[in-house]
Amino acid sequence: MTDSLISSAYSQALEVIASVEPRIAEATRQELADQRASLKLIASENYASPAVLMTMGTWFSDKYAEGTVGHRFYAGCQNVDTVESLAAEHARELFGAEYAYVQPHSGIDANLTAYWSILAHRVEGPWLTDAGVKNMNDLSEADWEKLRGALGNQRLLGMSLDAGGHLTHGFRPNISGKMFHQNQYGTDPETGLLDYDALLRKAREFKPLILVAGYSAYPRRVNFAKMREIADEVGATLMVDMAHFAGLVAGKVFTGEEDPVPYAHVVTSTSHKSLRGPRGGFILATEEYAPSVDRGCPMVLGGPLSHVMAAKAVAFAEARTPEFQGYAQKVADNAQSLAEGFLTRGAKLVTGGTDNHIVLLDVSSFGLTGRQAESALLDAGVVTNRNSVPSDPNGAWYTSGIRFGTPALTTRGFGREEFDTVAELVVDVLSNTEAGTNKAGAPSKATYVLGDGVADRITKQSAEMLDKHPLYPGLNLS
Numbered sequence: 001m002t003d004s005l006i007s008s009a010y011s012q013a014l015e016v017i018a019s020v021e022p023r024i025a026e027a028t029r030q031e032l033a034d035q036r037a038s039l040k041l042i043a044s045e046n047y048a049s050p051a052v053l054m055t056m057g058t059w060f061s062d063k064y065a066e067g068t069v070g071h072r073f074y075a076g077c078q079n080v081d082t083v084e085s086l087a088a089e090h091a092r093e094l095f096g097a098e099y100a101y102v103q104p105h106s107g108i109d110a111n112l113t114a115y116w117s118i119l120a121h122r123v124e125g126p127w128l129t130d131a132g133v134k135n136m137n138d139l140s141e142a143d144w145e146k147l148r149g150a151l152g153n154q155r156l157l158g159m160s161l162d163a164g165g166h167l168t169h170g171f172r173p174n175i176s177g178k179m180f181h182q183n184q185y186g187t188d189p190e191t192g193l194l195d196y197d198a199l200l201r202k203a204r205e206f207k208p209l210i211l212v213a214g215y216s217a218y219p220r221r222v223n224f225a226k227m228r229e230i231a232d233e234v235g236a237t238l239m240v241d242m243a244h245f246a247g248l249v250a251g252k253v254f255t256g257e258e259d260p261v262p263y264a265h266v267v268t269s270t271s272h273k274s275l276r277g278p279r280g281g282f283i284l285a286t287e288e289y290a291p292s293v294d295r296g297c298p299m300v301l302g303g304p305l306s307h308v309m310a311a312k313a314v315a316f317a318e319a320r321t322p323e324f325q326g327y328a329q330k331v332a333d334n335a336q337s338l339a340e341g342f343l344t345r346g347a348k349l350v351t352g353g354t355d356n357h358i359v360l361l362d363v364s365s366f367g368l369t370g371r372q373a374e375s376a377l378l379d380a381g382v383v384t385n386r387n388s389v390p391s392d393p394n395g396a397w398y399t400s401g402i403r404f405g406t407p408a409l410t411t412r413g414f415g416r417e418e419f420d421t422v423a424e425l426v427v428d429v430l431s432n433t434e435a436g437t438n439k440a441g442a443p444s445k446a447t448y449v450l451g452d453g454v455a456d457r458i459t460k461q462s463a464e465m466l467d468k469h470p471l472y473p474g475l476n477l478s
């Protein structure tokens with residue numbers, strides 16, 4: 001597609017928006033300018049293609065389509081059927097999955113849908129059969145009571161938040177930590193790596209119905225064959241949440257035992273992180289679990305976002321190209337370069353490195369909390385987020401870590417050299433930041449003092465790199 005076509009399409013769209021609410025058009029322009037000018041290292045963010053973004057802005061947004069393809073609770077869904085079928089077909093072929101469900105609106109929706117699907121399949125099904133109940137409508141009130149008891153007494157084992165897990169993996173304040181009896185596995189205190197033997201021991205003791213694998217902040221690959229062995233040994237369903245690393249699976253960087261799809265019963269994901277699609281979620285499953293996942297609506301979800309399903313189809317189509325595989329490999333190579341850049345400058349990394357798209361820097365050696373480091377970096381135009389490190393002495397709010405990810409800047413064309421410079425700039429900022437004090441003069445975990453002139457110097461250096469690798473090159477708004 002030509003640059004001028006994209007430029008005029010967006011310029012005209014903004015004019016239409018401005019005719020109704022100019023402040024929204026202005027904020028939209030400003031967001032592009034801000035994204036172009038910032039060194040975005042947030043590991044969960046990316047830049048979707050103009051084709052993906054444009055697909056979201058259509059009248060598919062207006063259509064209700066509760067139900068499944070060919071079986072809708074609304075009339076006139078023939079085009080939504082086309083869209084959903086294509087998105088699911090691309091997802092199945094991209095990931096080599098038996099079944100794909102593309103309706104979840106987000107990663108959290110995908111997980112909630114998966115949990116209820118697994119419960120429906122594992123608990124509701126056999127329980128009903130054992131009780132000789134053929135139809136839910138035949139259940140007496142007493143049976144319902146028993147069913148509720150059975151559903152509500154199940155166990156979930158997931159990776160702990162401070163080891164890199166996600167809040168939907170059984171974290172107490174999340175509904176997943178309330179609907180299940182939950183337990184967590186962590187990482188080895190010495191190496192920071194997943195300890196499969198310790199996990200097996202915990203699984204044997206706890207006997208979960210669901211074993212959840214996957215992470216948001218663990219900088220290493222996971223062996224899903226081992227995970228499946230552990231799940232099988234204790235009779236658990238293996239659910240893998242690949243929200244963060246779906247792009248590395250799609251791009252064939254994670255293959256063999258590092259590819260969750262052949263090993264998991266159910267795989268959940270987002271489409272907007274390393275996979276570089278629209279903001280949304282999806283689920284892959286084996287034939288065995290497909291019928292219960294297919295009931296995501298009405299079990300958990302309402303009307304699907306048809307315009308986003310359309311954009312998922314476009315993004316999955318993009319991810320099936322050799323170009324995307326090249327991109328995914330660069331994401332991993334660049335993370336290596338970023339990690340090496342930190343290590344050669346004496347910084348400390350959780351697990352001592354990375355082999356995915358995440359680098360987790362332990363900022364305690366700079367005498368800073370994650371909160372102080374995050375704010376100082378932001379002052380210098382470096383956008384990251386603070387993150388707990390294993391057994392974090394500063395807790396989940398202040399933290400001791402900064403999480404970096406390579407997917408977004410790799411989309412802009414950054415390579416190994418630029419990522420080495422990124423490490424240099426980050427170490428420069430943090431070496432020139434001191435922990436601050438509160439109003440009473442006592443040490444504070446939030447305030448900090450950034451050396452004079454540092455922010456300007458770093459901003460200038462990163463602007464040079466950003467100018468060389470423009471975001472949406474050729475997109476000029478009139």
Ligand SMILES: *Cc1c(COP(=O)(O)O)cnc(C)c1O
Pocket residue numbers: 044105106107108109111165166168214215216241242243244270280281
């Ligand atoms: C980001 C993430 C989610 C949640 O995705 P949302 O679309 O923000 O709801 C779920 N699980 C993991 C592992 C994630 O990293």
